[in-house]
Amino acid sequence: MQVQVVENILKLNDELAGMNRQALRKSGVFTIDLLGGPGCGKTTLVERTVEMLSSEMKIAVIVGDLTTARDAERIAKFCPQTVQVNTGKGCHLEAHHVRQAMGKIDFSGVDLLIVENVGNLVCPVGFDLGQDVKVTMFCTTEGVDKPAKYPYAVDAADVVLLNKMDLLQYVQFEIEQFRSDVKRLKPAVEIIECSALKGDAGMKRWTGWIKERMAARK
C-alpha cells in the first residue's frame, strides 16, 4: 500500500529555526549565518568585524566546529559573549545547536549575533538556523571554480564575500570569471571583495552592509 506524504524532510529543523528566529527578533537581535569552506577566513572575519563594530553595538558570537574550542578562544579575545558548539560528526550546524548555544548567551542589549558555521560549502546551506541573513564566503586561494562547484551556497546567500584579496596577485584567480559565475547563479547578489586579515576598504564595505541590513529591518 502506498502512503502519499509530500513533506519537506527538514521540517522539524525548519520549525525549530522558526522558533529561534522569533526569539531573536523579539530580543531585537540581527543574526548572520556565516558559511564558507575550511580555512577561507571565517574566524578572521568575525574577529575583525567585532573589532570594527564593537564601539557601535553589542555583539555575540556562536561558532561551530567538529571539534576544538580554538575558534572561540580566538574570538573571545574580541568578544566576551562567544559560545563554541562542537558538532562531533556533524558537518554543519542545525537549528537545535543554535538553540542550545542561545541558552548560554545573555541577550540583553545584544544587537548582532554572528554564527560561524562549520567550514563546509555543501552541508550547512540547507539547514535554516533562524538567521536573518546568510553570508557565503569564498577566498582567492581556493580556486576560482568554487561558486560553480557549490551553486547552492551562492543561491542561498544574501551577500557573497571574496576574502584574501591581499593574496590575489600571488595566485591564479581570474576574478572576472568569479564575478560572472556568481552573477549567473544569483544575478542580484552583491559581491564584497575584502581582506579580513588586513582590514581593508572591503571590510568597511562589509561592516557597512551589516549596518544597512540592520537598519532596514528596524
Add this chain to the structure above:
Amino acid sequence: MHEVSIATALVEQVRRHIPAGRKLIGIKIEAGPFQSIDPEAMDMAWVSVIDATELEGAKLFLTTLPYQMTCPKCARKWESADAFEKCTCGSQEAVPSGSSELRLVSMEVEDEANVEAGRY
C-alpha cells in the same frame, strides 16, 4: 556528509506518518540538484540509521530533480543536471532555478496490518 542528518530526519518523519502497525517496505524521496546529495552516501546513511530498528530492511528511492534553465537571450526553457549548461542558441548566460527541494514523497507499507508481537 549531510546525508546522515537527512537520513536521521527521515526516520523521525517516517515514524510520524506511518499507519500504526504497518511495516515499511520503502520510501521515495526527491531532492533538487542544489542539495548535492550523493546517492550512494544517501543509501549508506539510510541503511545505517535504520539498522536494528523496526524500519530495518526498508529501501530508499532517491530522485534527483534537474535544474530548470531559462535563457535570457532566446527565452528557451529546458531541464538540465548541469547548472552551467550552454543554451542551444550559444548563450552561456542561462539562469538555473527551482532547485533546492528536499522532500519525502511517499512510503510503501505492507498491506496487512502487522500484529506480530515485538514488531510494534
